[in-house]
Every structure is written in structure tokens, then in C-alpha cells.
Amino acid sequence: MSIIKKIGKQDLGKLLEEWKQGFKVLAPSRESGAAAFTEWNGKDASFTDWYRNTVTPPKSILLPLVEKMFSYTKNEEGYKLETPPPDEKKQLVFGIRPCDAKAFNLLDMTFKDDYQDPYYLNRRQNIILVGLSCKDPYACCFCTSLGSSPSDSSGMDIMLTDIKDGFLVESVSKIGEELMQNTKSLLEATDDDKAEAENNRQAAIQKISRKIDVKGISEKLRQCFDDESFWQDIAAKCVSCGICTLLCPTCYCFDINDEVTAEGGARYRSPDSCSFSVYTKMPVENPRSEKWKRVRNRVCHKYQVYPTLFNEIACTGCGRCIRLCPVNWDITQTLESLPSSEVKDAK
């Protein structure tokens, strides 16, 4: 049985302050010029006024832009290897949206289940997700087509939903329940609060107008994989930048580079993108040297490869790739215009 409480909007700072005692609290901020999760400054909790979703997805908390894997120094006696210490404090992500929390579960399939990545796991196991239902999804959002919703609490520890002058606060996981039991700032929620939250959840679902049909999508993609003229057309306006992949909450490709000086060096891991023509060029050659093959790869990896490997579509419908694309390349249009097998057979 989950615990249900509430918090007034004016008390949100107090709540975050309380949680700040035990956690490194991350919250949406626009200080850098584009919305991202950054360490809460301890003062301003007014982000709920403007926050719809971040530009930089919260995956960068688990897979940072610059990950120092190890460093070494060299002297006459030999080499001394140093690994960065694990994060000292547990992190609490406040306000993560359902699409982005779902993306954490998808990333787990690669970095936790299939292979145990120590850098990822160290953070993943020490993170608490306090979700915030969307009351105002973007026009580019299409989470409801992918089995989720603006108030989907799967993957969360605690879930908040807007109510008048505040938020309904519900525990989702055991960890979330324990945290709520030990949080003093929360108030008792009334039946009216619960009913209002439910109304708001339903209203938000109605606001999602972008819809795609993903039934049989994996098979459709398999069938049109070799349809070069279709992919050439689709890819024509793509400029091969890395926005859609680097800012995708589920894309996880990375590059590893050594930086070496006479005295020592370090090895870094940072995100890479299959959109780049130089992708994988360092070890061998990019098998997708032509743009249309790279565009096809991005679509197929999410909607065909991941379903085949993990039985899940690796897209959560967050819409960032649509909203942030400099040429408005829209994956939902591609998925809706896949040539059917009948057409292909007729050729």
C-alpha cells in the first residue's frame, strides 16, 4: 500500500531542503542557458512554473558527458593507476518526467542486465527518482503511443502530481516509501486531493495529440530495410548532426579516448553518435558511410533491434529529437510512412 501525502507549492523549497540533508538533490534549472538537471541551489523552487521538460535528458546523470575512467602517473618506479572515487552522496532527482525515468529502465538493459558497467551502476544504485507527472506535455510528445503516459510512475520511487496550490506525493517503491516516512515536510492528503490529481492525470493524457501506431513496427522495419529509395528520401534533409542521438534519453553509444602526456594520462568516456560519418571510424571504418544508412540505423535500432533483443522499443516518446532538430526531421512521420510490404511486393 503506497503512502499518499501532499506538499504545498510554497513549501516545495522546504521539502527539497529537507531532502538536501541526505542527498545531492538534482532539479531542473535553466541557469546554463538550456534546461537541464543540475544540483539544486537550495533557494529557488520556482522551476515548476516553467518546467515542462529539460533539453539535456537526465541520462547524463548516469552517463556524463565527460567520464574519467581512470588516470595514471608515470615515474622512475613505474606506473601508478588511480580510479576516481565513487560519488559520496546518494543523488535524488527531483522532477524527472515519466518518459525519462522509463529511459533509465531501458538503459539498464544495456548497462546493468546484459553487462554490468561499474561507472553506470555506481550511480544507478545510488539514485532516487522523484517523478513529476506532466500536466502540460509538449506538442512533440508521443509517450502514450509507447505504452506510457504523462503520469506513468514505473521506474520512479516517488511520484508527484499537480493539484491546486501544490502536489500530491505518492510512494511507488519501497525506497520511496521509507523516504516519505522519514520526511517531515509532507502533509496529509485528503480524498479531494486524490480525486483532483486523478482528474489532472486524465486531462494530461488528453493533451497528447501526437500519436503513432507501433503495432508490428519491428516487422515493418525489417521488411523495408533494403528499400534504399525510401530511406534516401527520408534522409535527404537530415544534416547528420548529433542532436537527436546525444539528447535522446535512451541513446547510449560512447567513445573512449586516452589523453596522454609524458608524465601520465587519463582515459575518458563520452557520448558518441551513430549520426556522425566518423562513427566507429577509429577502430575500423564506418559501415554506414552514407547518410541514409545512418538515418535508417537510428530508427531501426530503436524500433527494431531493441525490440528483438530486449522486447522493448528503445524510444519513450519524449519528443526531444523532434523539438530540437535543426531541420525538423520528425521520427513519427517516418514511422507513419514506412512502405508496407504489399507496396514493396508490387515493385
Add this chain to the structure above:
Amino acid sequence: MIKENNCNKLIEEAKNLLKQGKVQRIIGFEKGSLRFTVTPLITSDTDAAERLVINPFIVNNLSNFLTGLKGKTAIVAKGCDSRSIVSLIQDNKVKREDVVILGIPCNGIIDLAKVEKLTGIDKDKIDNISLNGDKVLVSFNGGKKEFATTEVLFDNCLACDMPTPTEYDVLIGEAIKPKPPVSQDKLNELKEKLPAERWLYWQEQFSHCIRCYACRSVCPACFCTRCFAEENKPQWLSPTPHWQDNLLFQITRSIHLAGRCTDCGECERACPVNIPLRSLTKEMYDIVDDVFDYKAGTDKEDAPLMASYESEEAEDLFL
């Protein structure tokens, strides 16, 4: 103003060019999938040319798609875009006879980020934006607000002195005179900073760079098939997005664009994390103008600026 009723003239021209086999494809704009956005339309299909639009949101510099194309192409070009095409011709990346330039006299493109800031409303919730003379009317939440164009056009549009294409085959609409440039506050504020402050400013800005290379991908002047950023013998910068390497990349990119950058503003617009890249490229653009009395893409017969040298030229720029 870019008159929407010129759309019909453009569509007619484009369809005729395709029908008569004078071009293999047309590159223009069509309505995008999000409110107020347009998206490039690249097509050989005469019927698809019906979807071409001209409006105050046609932001992309389409000349970016010309490099590497085979056969003849008709392309929609605003003032700055036409200069990029000329610059590509100068660099021997595009042959003049391979392009039919459908020139669009341009009174500036509306910066949706500025509209969002002024209204406090995200663009997907704005009902309508219309450009009328030197006013822009924005309807939202059942009300209306009027802004001066100087408040809502892109910064580079407010500095534009060549709104009518410098090179074209057909001009869609009447040629227009440039307006006096509007003071560029963002650039001036930066210039007034002490060098140490400016250094901190850029350090902060480039610490957010995700190295998506969208600035490079949308830039028609970044036509190299191999970029120094990815060279590893020697390695000029680390592929890891440390702020120092991000800054080095952008400074070097700016220098490479000397005499090629037409101040189309695409790099800054494309940046997903809002790094003010134009503050670098425009400074370089102005230096090129001051030192060499040169504006990129104004004369296709000119040799590329950095590929020519006259013995009487000042040498104080040599390192």
C-alpha cells in the same frame, strides 16, 4: 516583408523547372511538423513542389544541401543563403550552371526563442504570429500582443545589409532595400568585458557544449569532408568534450570561416544548448570586413579570400 502570396509564384517557377527538365530537383521549404516551423523540402516530384512555402519562419540556410549533389538543382535562397551559394561557387564546391537560384527578398526571420521570451509562452501554445510591416502580432491565451520587428527578428537579420539575394536566376518578389542595422547589444556587452571576464564567460558557455557538431552540420561553409576536429594524426583537439577543447573547436571553426561566413546565424540557432556562437563568427565577420574590406559571397568571380594574396596587403595578420 516576405509576402506569403509569393508562394504561388515560387510554386509555379519550381513546377515549370521540374516539368521542363531544367533541374533534377528543387530544394525549398515546406510546412514543418511543429507550430511555426518549416522543414527543408528536397524533391524531384512536380506535385510535391505544391507544398513549397515562403513565410517569416524559413530559417534554414538551404545552400548547405548543395555540396556533393549531382545534376542541376533549383534552390530557394534568402539574401544570406544566396551569398553562401556564391561562396560555395568561389570555393569550387558548386558550379554556377548547376544551380537555379530562386531568390527571396527577405525582411528578416522571426526568432521564436525571442517571441517565447517576450510572451512567456512556449511556441507550441502560441495561436498565431503574423508579420506586418515593422510590427509582429502575436496571439495567445485569447489575447494579442504587438512587438516591433526589432524585438523579435533574429540578431543576424537585424544586422543584415543584403536582404535581397546577391545572385539569383529568378527573384520571387520585389527587391528590397536594407534597413539600418540595429545595435547588437549581446555583442557589445561582450566586447565591453575585460579579457579575463570574457575568458570566464566563454569557459562557462563552452562547459555546456555536448559536441553534437550541429553548428558545423548546418553551416554551408563547413563543407570539408574531413574536419580537423576528428583528425588524429596529429590530434588537434580531444574528442572528449572538455570545455577547453570545445572552445578550441569553435575558435578554429570561426577562423576557417573567415571570408566564407555570411552571418546567416544558423550555427547559433541550431545549438541545442544555446551557446551564443554568433558572437564569435560575427566578430570574425567584422574583422574580415575591416581588414580586407571584404564581405563573403558578394561576387562569384572573386577568389576565395583566404586563397588569394596581393603583395601590397598588410602583413600584420600573419602569425
